[in-house]
Amino acid sequence: MEYSIQPVEGMTSKKVFWSALGTGILVLALLLVSFGISGVAYAVPIAGVGDFYVEFDKLEGNGYTFYPKMGETSSEDLAPQGTNLIETLTINHLQLYKDFKVGGNWIRVKITASKPVQITGLQHDAGLIEADAKFQNLALKEYHSDDWQKQFQQTSSKITLEHAKLKTHYLFQKTINMNGMRLTVEKINKK
Amino acid sequence: MRFTKWRKSRPLGGSLMTIISGLMILWVPLNLYLSTFLPGSIAIIGLLFGGVLTLIGIVALFFPHASKILGIFTIFLSILSVIGALGGFLFGTLFGIIGGALLMAWRLTPVRVKVSPPTDMEKSAHTF
Numbered sequence: 001m002e003y004s005i006q007p008v009e010g011m012t013s014k015k016v017f018w019s020a021l022g023t024g025i026l027v028l029a030l031l032l033v034s035f036g037i038s039g040v041a042y043a044v045p046i047a048g049v050g051d052f053y054v055e056f057d058k059l060e061g062n063g064y065t066f067y068p069k070m071g072e073t074s075s076e077d078l079a080p081q082g083t084n085l086i087e088t089l090t091i092n093h094l095q096l097y098k099d100f101k102v103g104g105n106w107i108r109v110k111i112t113a114s115k116p117v118q119i120t121g122l123q124h125d126a127g128l129i130e131a132d133a134k135f136q137n138l139a140l141k142e143y144h145s146d147d148w149q150k151q152f153q154q155t156s157s158k159i160t161l162e163h164a165k166l167k168t169h170y171l172f173q174k175t176i177n178m179n180g181m182r183l184t185v186e187k188i189n190k191k
Numbered sequence: 192m193r194f195t196k197w198r199k200s201r202p203l204g205g206s207l208m209t210i211i212s213g214l215m216i217l218w219v220p221l222n223l224y225l226s227t228f229l230p231g232s233i234a235i236i237g238l239l240f241g242g243v244l245t246l247i248g249i250v251a252l253f254f255p256h257a258s259k260i261l262g263i264f265t266i267f268l269s270i271l272s273v274i275g276a277l278g279g280f281l282f283g284t285l286f287g288i289i290g291g292a293l294l295m296a297w298r299l300t301p302v303r304v305k306v307s308p309p310t311d312m313e314k315s316a317h318t319f
Binding site for chain 2: 008009010011012013014015016017018020021023024025027028031032035
């Protein structure tokens, strides 16, 4: 009686590979297009960019909490800043921009939204806030804690900011709905 | 030689691509969690997808016969990871699609073995 051993080895079928790759990319494109249509991006972190500016005409938000903290910026490991948490908010005429020095020139990357922007679950770490502010049920509280970041807290049920400019170090949104979004990169004159 | 034999008996390229994509997808939500602990955040989905993709990559190395189905899961999960983890800034998703396609296309085929013609001695041995 004779036995024969047939050696086998792995091969990649080019036809299957390209059709699987094509299908995958097509589905990804469909998903991205559907995001584009609804204008919703989930869990968007804009961290590590550091020191960028947020400007808007009007912000209306509910469930506002503020506390101080030390955090990272693009120029320092630790810098004093304040954390703003807002549960739900709507912003009119939002502008986000960051200036980069490339060679001898300054370049500004700017994101604007022509229509009102709806955000949920906002965390915003700022080094400077300039605005006309209105609060409802504003409470300033001190707590006894060894951690200085927990010693002071400011809360309000409703917040309205107008003509605001915020120097921002960290921005996180659970969901953001940006209709009429525009991203521009332009050269600016800055010393 | 031993490594070549080991490599040819499993979808190494596809597995490595899948593991890299899983780690890339994990990177975004991990960073997010270390800097801000947001309970109940949707980013936990990213953590789950990244972890499962890394695991699929490792499993494909040890169970090469299941590579086709693992490839389908890899493509599916890496596309879904755009929600919640931004798909490792899309690089993770692209790596995952390529890795998954490689896993799907991998199969075992018989090898042509060069056989030398029987010598005179072997021929005479057969006649008896």
